[in-house]
Ligand SMILES: Nc1ncnc2c1ncn2[C@@H]1O[C@H](COP(=O)(O)OP(=O)(O)OP(=O)(O)O)[C@@H](O)[C@H]1O
């Protein structure tokens with residue numbers, strides 16, 4: 001006291017304290033396993049995230065391995081007391097798993113002590129801002145992505161008129177395995193990715209956060225495969241709506257309300273399942289009695305579906321995708337093709353050389369084979385669906401055998417096609433089913449190409465067989481009177 005007055009001592013000790021705090025560079029964040037009685041989501045996110053970083057931390061001596069469901073889905077995590085380092089945007093973050101005992105709650109009856117784990121995150125304190133505002137949110141986002149990736153997808157079907165029943169969706173189709181024009185494929189992927197990122201945009205313009213795709217093309221060209229690829233790409237569930245099974249608009253509404261967020265609503269073969277708008281003649285006919293009129297008004301239509309979707313989905317906020325498929329775009333009600341109804345029209349066409357190469361790579365893991373020039377020349381000439389090519393390629397494990405079988409199939413088709421071309425005059429008279437069928441397939445392909453231009457790419461055009469194609473089309477329509485034919489270019493039906 002004599003040498004150093006208390007004021008001086010106080011000043012000195014506070015100076016020392018500030019010096020000490022300046023020298024400890026470290027800052028620590030504690031993330032405990034539980035928060036009160038509920039589990040701490042951040043803890044789980046950190047655990048999932050660190051599992052992806054453990055491989056790069058070779059210094060760890062002890063690891064934990066566990067599995068929540070199937071044993072082959074193992075989760076590797078840190079053992080208590082271990083430390084690991086993670087580098088994020090140039091900043092070093094040190095993780096340590098610590099445990100502490102807490103005495104049990106006696107009133108709760110469990111008596112004994114329990115162990116609480118927590119992750120401790122230490123870093124240089126100049127990174128405090130970065131840790132809280134960037135690194136931890138990054139971890140949360142990564143963990144969410146991992147969870148989405150692991151979640152198995154479902155496909156829901158309306159077996160009963162107003163109820164969805166789910167089964168596991170295990171369709172292996174992805175954009176990599178999908179055989180189609182690379183540019184077209186990329187434009188679809190880009191469109192999907194852009195859509196997913198646009199939450200704010202849709203909110204700002206006050207529209208439902210949804211996107212509609214119309215897939216059209218002959219059977220076996222990969223429409224259903226594309227839907228599965230989209231589901232796998234986005235990790236969205238599929239709701240496969242069978243509209244003929246829906247009796248009334250109120251059932252439809254119930255089904256739509258029962259859908260979860262981040263999902264795809266699929267209506268296949270819209271040309272044969274349902275009308276777009278209610279016909280006026282229907283109304284007149286049915287207005288004889290009140291009950292039938294009511295029934296007619298309650299009849300499910302595609303435009304009713306679209307209106308519901310707009311109304312319901314704009315209030316529920318999350319991203320949704322709507323996909324319609326058809327084999328005959330030209331039979332659709334023009335109202336559905338109007339701009340704004342469906343955002344993107346995607347044509348799935350016959351097998352091209354590019355598509356063939358993807359299929360060969362899928363089924364036989366090859367990039368080249370001696371038969372390629374022959375096959376590619378033939379594919380340019382004939383119309384063959386990817387499904388037909390896939391089927392032949394799958395027949396044998398022996399690549400040589402499979403590819404030679406494919407050559408045979410293509411040669412056969414070529415012969416068949418030239419026969420039809422030369423004998424097309426007779427074919428017009430003759431009602432021979434098979435021949436006309438292949439002929440009309442070809443004709444349709446060409447016809448498609450001449451259709452209204454859409455956002456999507458279309459395959460090769462050509463007018464030379466157009467006159468012939470209309471003839472053959474008519475023949476075919478006669479034979480397929482089962483299918484409703486409200487609208488065709490040539491006015492038949
Ligand atoms: N573009 C494609 N890429 C990869 N595989 C395809 C493609 N098209 C068809 N396939 C193969 O053919 C099978 C049938 O194709 P898919 O069911 O996707 O055709 P679709 O266009 O939906 O036919 P439909 O109009 O009859 O419903 C698929 O399981 C797949 O193996």
Ligand SMILES: [Mg+2]
Nearest residue numbers: 223224225268
């Ligand atoms: Mg299909």
